[in-house]
């Protein structure tokens with residue numbers, strides 16, 4: 652499939668990744684909150700009438716702690732809506748690209764390949780896993796891209812939180828016992844265009860390099876101090892290791908290089 656020649660629909664276009672997808676797919680029809688993915692009738696009618704070749708869904712309920720309190724919304728947005736989208740795609744013969752998460756794994760292994768068995772330990776992970784299952788049961792021509800620890804110019808993210816806290820506090824404490832792979836949304840959006848042309852299935856796509864949240868923070872700010880997850884209790888459980896291993900396609904650059912670009916763009920006020 653030649654990306655420039657296909658009719659593309661981006662859902663969740665107002666989100667952090669959605670913004671970067673719009674740059675990679677400039678001719679795409681983009682919909683944000685104005686098209687509620689949990690409204691089955693609206694989603695079905697929109698996809699039927701547009702009849703796209705490719706649908707990229709970047710809409711999700713991504714507040715991991717919020718999902719614990721709002722279980723029903725989490726399952727509706729991250730789970731059931733994927734059945735509506737996948738069925739509509741199947742009817743018009745569209746490829747569906749959807750994003751899932753490292754949090755579908757329990758973190759008891761140091762690294763996860765695409766075929767490893769999921770076992771989520773929080774509501775966000777459970778709801779995202781339901782989304783994956785609904786897609787796989789409803790259509791054949793899908794690409795499920797599992798990714799992790801996203802940062803991008805157009806959204807609330809860990810890098811911005813660290814920069815803010817660094818100015819507000821003498822010492823910022825960050826957990827040093829949860830490990831993962833930070834991923835720059837601009838890189839992920841570019842890689843998405845490549846994955847559209849690959850075989851249907853599940854892909855693990857992140858920037859290169861593994862770190863703890865503390866190590867990630869230390870690359871952003873100076874006044875950071877390591878602590879344990881026990882000292883920094885959150886509403887949702889988080890996996891200790893959620894390292895996604897990509898066995899299917901070429902690797903992306905190291906997260907430190909991507910972070911440098913992000914900080915430059917941010918510093919220059921570009922977007």
Ligand SMILES: NC(=O)c1ccc[n+]([C@@H]2O[C@H](COP(=O)([O-])OP(=O)(O)OC[C@H]3O[C@@H](n4cnc5c(N)ncnc54)[C@H](OP(=O)(O)O)[C@@H]3O)[C@@H](O)[C@H]2O)c1
Nearest residue numbers: 663665666667668687688710711713750752798799800801
């Ligand atoms: N962020 C991460 O660290 C991370 C890690 C792994 C995987 N992922 C996955 O990567 C994808 C992109 O994440 P992101 O960080 O770019 O997310 P994001 O910035 O939170 O964007 C998600 C967008 O979806 C919208 N949305 C929520 N409910 C909707 C609904 N019912 N109908 C239509 N739109 C709705 C949100 O609108 P509102 O803002 O108005 O709610 C937001 O604009 C998601 O699938 C996410 O699960 C993210």
